[in-house]
Amino acid sequence: MPSTSALSRLQSAGLYALELEAVSRHFGALVALADINLTVKAGERRAVLGSNGAGKTTLFNAITGDFPPTTGRVRLFGEDVTDLPVHERIRRGLRRTYQISLLFGGLSVIDNIYLACRGVSRGRFSLRRPRKDDSGMEAAETLLSAVHLDNVRDTPVGDLSHGQQRQLEIALALAGAPRLILFDEPAAGLSPTERTELVEILQALPDHIGFIIIEHDMDVALRVSESVTMMHNGRIFKEGTPEEIENDPEVQELYLGHGHG
């Protein structure tokens, strides 16, 4: 993983983690994304906001390749990945979390993280129980702490609270060497205390890991991001700093005034 000084070199060299050029996505006659131009710098933390149906998840699907764009180009770290499958984008450091849980409920917390670490490593996979000095296990222990789950290390995932499961999903997204993570509504269904913990976890991520967060909770979204993209009807409606977006009268009229967050 690059260090912080490597990050500043990348940024001063003008390297973008993500560049979307005239990206659109149609579902039959429905235009879910229309002519999206978006750049995210290496290490940048960006919130994507917008009301239901604005196109936020479709945007994530276009970036990951789950649903490739109908037109337009997607570049990751300077490389055109528009025609590459999902796993090739993962190899290049892209990760995502989903609104629905994809955890192995019968396995322990540490085993879920270990499997994620092994899944993205290039070594041979073994069904034997890992040794303590297994490098995948060391990485898993580090991620366990990063998401504040040390106290439930050996607990079956099915016995975790909803909030702990969301924290575990973040650990899985951190497996390997992520450079850009897409978080899809990580605060959904969390209690106020769990939201505070989520903010702490996201704020403490290493500087070189950039992320884009879709989040209806404005407080969470604005506290963890340095830039904000507002979407409306499949288009980018506004971009700015969290302060600019929060104080923008049009944003307030369109979004904040309608009971979101």
Ligand SMILES: Nc1ncnc2c1ncn2[C@@H]1O[C@H](COP(=O)(O)OP(=O)(O)OP(=O)(O)O)[C@@H](O)[C@H]1O
């Ligand atoms: N697989 C699909 N097939 C058909 N229409 C789809 C599909 N996925 C999304 N859409 C439509 O595209 C539009 C954008 O949906 P999208 O899920 O991206 O919005 P969103 O901003 O993520 O909303 P939410 O906040 O509710 O998750 C909506 O009109 C939705 O119904």
